[in-house]
Amino acid sequence: MKQNYDFDIEKIKNLSQEEKISRKKNLDLFYKSGFPSKQVEDWKFTDLNLILNKNFDNISNEVNFESSKDFKAIENFEHNFIFLTNGKIISTNFDHEEKSKILIKDFNQEEVKNINPSNALALLNSALSSGGFSLEITKDYKLKKPLIVYNCFSQDLKNKILNNKNSIKLNEGSELTLIDYSDNNTQNNFIKNTVDTISLNKNAVLKNILIQNSKSNGHFYKYIKSSLESGSSYENYILSSGLKLNKIEIEINLNKDNSSCSIYSALNLLGDQHQEIKTRINHNSPNCKSYQKIKNVLNDKSKGIYQGKIFVEKVAQKTDAYQLSKALIVSDNAEFDAKPELEIYADDVKCSHGSTSGSIDSDAVHYLMTRGISKQEAVKLLINGFLNEVLEKITNNELKIFLEKILERQINGH
């Protein structure tokens, strides 16, 4: 297959000679494999090479970081924000908080070496990364309002690839609700390749919510690597419907006792949208909990994938791990693939997993229609009922209403 990209480290500004050499190494490693195809086990359901060849011409990494003017903060929902264009910080606002407790700055690219040499996209990210933020919350500070990270994009990204790195660190006893809000409706094909590193210290609590705000031709890949200390809690909510292609890979390391994590996902895929959620939960310590509930609705010719692995180390006794994937297949042309995996070396654990897929209940549709509701509306009510369940555990009412509205918009196709 022809090489469909032209990457150049010289196009990244302000690099030291040393950094250029290190980036070049990563780029050479990437070149050995190129974009992964379905022959690579981790990508067997998402043939990225094929998809990019079909949709892109000569992908380039030359990206401008000009400020985008059409940024508009969400109204009627009190929040702090970080505003990014193409991944770079343009402005921040923490008016609801004690500002000295929050450290925010541009990501220092020299800080992180490549985190996973077997992952071609992570290698590429380390070679080309520019933009991104570092956020740190000081000990015992609990943010009063959620933080929205607005991801906006310039209009000149056709056939471009963005590579960002972000890091989020919560010190002991701190708490944050972070909403990663992708605000783009561009018709341009572009790629966003992001690596997030999350570190939760003792008893820290992070809610991480991923939202796609509109339909978009973006092709997104995100790798989240997180490590948890004792008693910390990490919750993920994924509401990313609308992207042409999206793959989210979450690696969670439960490194110390009594830490817990959860992943809730509610996706309504339309047209030829393709989304994959791949998780790996490493239970590295005793008495930790993990919980995953993945819900997909597949319409039209869409494709949804869930690959979830739970790994339990020998020392991780009293592990409590749960994993459930449910798909509602609305169209005969849609597809859903699930690959649950358990790898357990401890002998006193509770691990359960399940995967179901089914179609819309026609008796339920009939019942709703006898109440004057059109078929289309009836199906929407049922889809909403199916997906809304993942928001049940959210106790903050304002946040719940906000997310319910987002989900409803996604069900209506934005």
Place this chain on the structure above:
Amino acid sequence: MLKITNLKATINEKLILKGLDLNIKPGEVHAIMGPNGSGKSTLANVLSGKNGYEIEGEISFNGMDLNDLKIEERAQKGIFLAFQYPLEIPGVNTNNFLRTSLNSVRKARGEKELDTLTFLKLIKEKAKELNIDEKFLSRQLNVGFSGGEKKKNEILQMKLLEPKLSILDETDSGLDIDALRIVADGVNSYKNKENAFLIITHYQRLLDYIKPDFIHVLSAGKIIKTGNADLGEQLEKTGYANLS
């Protein structure tokens, strides 16, 4: 209001209704009684527009050919079916469902849709009349409801949508005596000169509370006898077997 002429209905190549005639006028209450398998529920299904039936004959509802109307249009034009087995629909909030239903019907009738607050006020009033606890309204539709609660929920929907013709399919089954009385009171309080009822039942029990103008006996897909309220009591004593 409803005129059925020589109705035949087939499902899975089996003829269930074999030439049924029925004429219901505004202000009337009709009861259809009959043994199991006589076609009572099929009649209810056909009138609601359920898929899968092959239909012959005429069904005219206020001058419209019912066969031309989609399921939701029948509801919008004023036909209501209270289900024998109301469905449990997980995830769908009862209040949200009721509001969507009412607003769909109002919209089709050219009336203004109700905002959330106005709706909530209305639904609370109606629920109170039927002795329905408000907390049921914020639960998932019929999920975990008892038999009686499900049936009361059907009557609540009837009173909310204000249909012209209400078909009650075995609404008395699964009801204890108190719930039966509440349901019957609900029907009686809604009954007026403009609307009509078709009550499908096995037993006389419900008819002690809702007095029918006509009782029809359905047997093997046809109405074999029509009488007044006394016919029900007679059937209770002698059973269906002695009719022919």
